[in-house]
Amino acid sequence: MTGYASVQFTGAAAGEGGPGNARRLGLEIRSVNSRFLDLSLRLSDELRAQEPALRALLTQQLKRGKVELRAFVDSAEFAALAEPTPRLLQRVGTVQDTVRSWLPDAAPLSVAEALRLCANAGAPEQDWSGPTMDLAQRALADMVAARExxxxxxxxxxxxxxxxxxxxxxxxxxxxxxxxxxxxxxxxxxxxxxxxxxxxxxxxxxxxxxxxxxxxxxxxxxxxxxxxxxxxxxxxxxxxxxxxxxxxxxxxxxxxxxxxxxxxxxxxxxxxxxxxxxxxxxxxxxxxxxxxxxxxx
The missing domain is CATH 1.20.140 (Butyryl-CoA Dehydrogenase, subunit A; domain 3)
Structure with missing residues (x-):
């Protein structure tokens, strides 16, 4: 049977309490009819490690259907406007100069690319396992209710x-x-x-x-x-x-x-x-x- 559910979670990166470090975890799950259980998971890079646990969760509670689960992590809207520190900008510039010394034909970084590199470099590694599984449980329950x-x-x-x-x-x-x-x-x-x-x-x-x-x-x-x-x-x-x-x-x-x-x-x-x-x-x-x-x- 068909079903759809979407849930979100917004929280600060590990070790950072400021709003500029807030990141959003989104998870969607949908299913259409199929004679067998056919799972398809589309996860962002930060969530690849959660794939076995997510597959086990879906297999445990679903028996049939073509099921697609999509999970992603992105920065909150205001995080993209966070001003990078001069130290980070200096590190990005130094790396760019090193690369272009070996690859003189390489294009220089744009402002957007520099901001993205600074955001990734400044964001500490976050453990998304807990929020991901919590969202998956909620989304799965909502989808099962829709199917019922x-x-x-x-x-x-x-x-x-x-x-x-x-x-x-x-x-x-x-x-x-x-x-x-x-x-x-x-x-x-x-x-x-x-x-x-x-x-x-x-x-x-x-x-x-x-x-x-x-x-x-x-x-x-x-x-x-x-x-x-x-x-x-x-x-x-x-x-x-x-x-x-x-x-x-x-x-x-x-x-x-x-x-x-x-x-x-x-x-x-x-x-x-x-x-x-x-x-x-x-x-x-x-x-x-x-x-x-x-x-x-």
């Missing part, structure tokens, strides 16, 4: 489709005896026509027996009671899984395939437009369910 809200909406939609499928199945059941009776009447009418053409050569009792035999064979061919029963059983199991919750996506996907198979069989046995319509309507609803089930863990 989406799951509730999907369950409501699926339950509505189940209700419609049950109504269609109930319509299909009574149609079969009526179709058999109609077919028996048609056989009897054809035999009567045949007897009239044969000038009474056929025996009425034999004609009636033959009509009943043909009607019986026809009833066997179009009997969908077994398909309707299995369909109802699958619907009951899907409803049970939806109410149970948990990791039911793969089982639901399998049951949707079984529903589609029964609806196809129902259509292949169809001997009337009513059954054909019911089969088509069922397959439309089942396809709608299939699309949504793909998004459920």
């Amino acid at each position: 809200r989406e799951g509730e909406r999907l369950v409501a939609m699926l339950l509505d489709r189940l209700k419609q499928l049950r109504a269609l199945a109930e319509q299909a059941g009574p149609l079969v005896p009526r179709l058999v009776e109609q077919q028996r009447q048609r056989f009897m009418e054809r035999w009567k026509e045949a007897m009239q053409l044969a000038e009474g050569a056929a025996v009425p009792e034999a004609a009636q027996d033959r009509a009943l035999t043909e009607a019986t064979a026809f009833a066997i061919r179009i009997d969908v009671a077994e398909e309707v029963t299995r369909l109802q059983s699958h619907l009951d199991e899907i409803q049970r899984l939806l109410k149970k919750g948990g990791e039911v996506g793969k089982r639901l996907d399998f049951l949707i395939q079984e529903l589609h198979r029964e609806a196809n069989t129902l259509g292949s046995k169809s001997a009337a437009m009513e059954l054909t319509r019911i089969s088509v309507d069922m397959k439309v609803l089942i396809e709608q369910m299939r699309e949504q089930v793909q998004n459920i863990e």
Whole structure:
């Protein structure tokens, strides 16, 4: 299922309490549906060491989905305007002169580049492990909550489709005896026509027996009671899984395939437009369910 969360943390660099040294840690996490757990981490250089712990955290709490986590550290807006000390500027100038003595074609540093070098040189090393894992926990909890809200909406939609499928199945059941009776009447009418053409050569009792035999064979061919029963059983199991919750996506996907198979069989046995319509309507609803089930863990 899809989900997104974004959290931030702003704090001073280790050993520095001034506002000019404040740095911002940002973390975003998003997920889209996938059959397996596919993790992608995009971390700034300061956070590379946290990748194993972040992967372990995501693997522990997530089972499926294409998950992307992005974490970065940057200076607060006012930190970029902090005035470097003359000592730092002197060190940057000395390094530049040394480089250009060996590489005379090297371009001189711009003001922005010099400020960036001074900021990096003046900022002590900071341990981001604690804030990073705290933010990851918060972001993961927010994303899981978002996925749960989406799951509730999907369950409501699926339950509505189940209700419609049950109504269609109930319509299909009574149609079969009526179709058999109609077919028996048609056989009897054809035999009567045949007897009239044969000038009474056929025996009425034999004609009636033959009509009943043909009607019986026809009833066997179009009997969908077994398909309707299995369909109802699958619907009951899907409803049970939806109410149970948990990791039911793969089982639901399998049951949707079984529903589609029964609806196809129902259509292949169809001997009337009513059954054909019911089969088509069922397959439309089942396809709608299939699309949504793909998004459920």
